[in-house]
Amino acid sequence: MQSGFSTKRVIIGPEGFKKVVDVSSPNKIGLPNGQIDSMELADIKPGGSFEVKGTVYHVLTCDTFDYVMHYLKRRTQIVYPKEGAYIMMRLDISPGKRVGEAGTGSGAFTVCLSRAVGPEGRVYTYEQREEFYKLAEKNIKGFSEFDNVIMHNKSIAEGIEERDLDAFFLDVREPWEVIGEVRKAIKPAGHLGIIVPTTNQVTQTMESLENKGFYIAEVVEIMMRKYKLVPERLRPEDLMVGHTGYLIFARKLGE
CATH class of the missing domain: 3.10.330.20 (Vcp-like ATPase; Chain A, domain 2)
Structure with missing residues (x-):
């Protein structure tokens, strides 16, 4: 099959x-x-x-880009490729790694993580809303190359089941509320990545990271401008996506 x-x-x-x-x-x-x-x-x-x-x-x-951008059914905002590739680099994602994620949303970034960690790795993803969970499950199965995604239909505020994860990625409304749970789940010096749409969320998240014993490595916003595919009249496209999200990266300190 x-x-x-x-x-x-x-x-x-x-x-x-x-x-x-x-x-x-x-x-x-x-x-x-x-x-x-x-x-x-x-x-x-x-x-x-x-x-x-x-x-x-x-x-x-x-390829993964075309599936995520042109086929995957979405009912939520997704992590766009321009952020996704940088996130995986910053979280040091590679074959065999064990990675946590919350929330799953439509499953776009989960698909990318699954391919990145390969058949020996694992992705543990949490989504509390049942309708999004079912949609993500269908989207992930629709492009799965490896059977390496474990899905949870629950909020990580109720606890993360896994321990000693290499990295964790948060895409939730109030990440500062669950930093403590994430800390329990990742290994010492483990990587944490967070995406939020507004600057006030960045501020609250940074304060929580400092209070919970994380080293804040970077806060960054990634811009991308496309060009019209006409060689004799090469110039930028008239419209561009001005903003998708702010990225926060941190490392767990101590035990």
């Missing part, structure tokens, strides 16, 4: 057309000028192409 990871395809076409689809079940896939049968699409090798009414489309494998 193919995994959700292996059944996703990206279709690209003229004028910036892009569509991520699942070819695991029979269905008709709509295109700007027609459609293609999913079984027919599944037989096209990645890098190959097909034609519909004179228009050529190309087929690619689906």
Whole structure:
């Protein structure tokens, strides 16, 4: 049986057309000028192409970026790739690591963590709202390459079950309320990453980290500006995402 990871395809076409689809079940896939049968699409090798009414489309494998940004169903704000990659570097995420996360939300960053820690690693993720938990569970299974995610439908304010985690990532409304629980869960010198949308949340979180015995390594905001893909008229796109979140990174001190 193919995994959700292996059944996703990206279709690209003229004028910036892009569509991520699942070819695991029979269905008709709509295109700007027609459609293609999913079984027919599944037989096209990645890098190959097909034609519909004179228009050529190309087929690619689906990478993590395209799944998260163009396919994953979301009912919550997600950790965007521009933050996600930096977070994983700052938390020293690598194959075999054991990482905690709260809240799961729609599961976008959980998918990234799962691939990063690999088959020998583990991701323990907490989401207290049942509707988000069920959505995240579906999204994670839809792109899982490894069976390494353990999900909890509870708030970490009620306690974190795991101990001696290498790192923990917090994406919750009031992170300062649960810093003590996170401290119990991560190993000495373990990494902690937190994302919040407002500066007053940064202030409260920093105060809690200092009081709970953490070394604050960095507070940072990451900006990204895209360019129009026209070589002869290269310039920035007219619109950009001005703000997504502030990142706070810390290390656990002492025992």
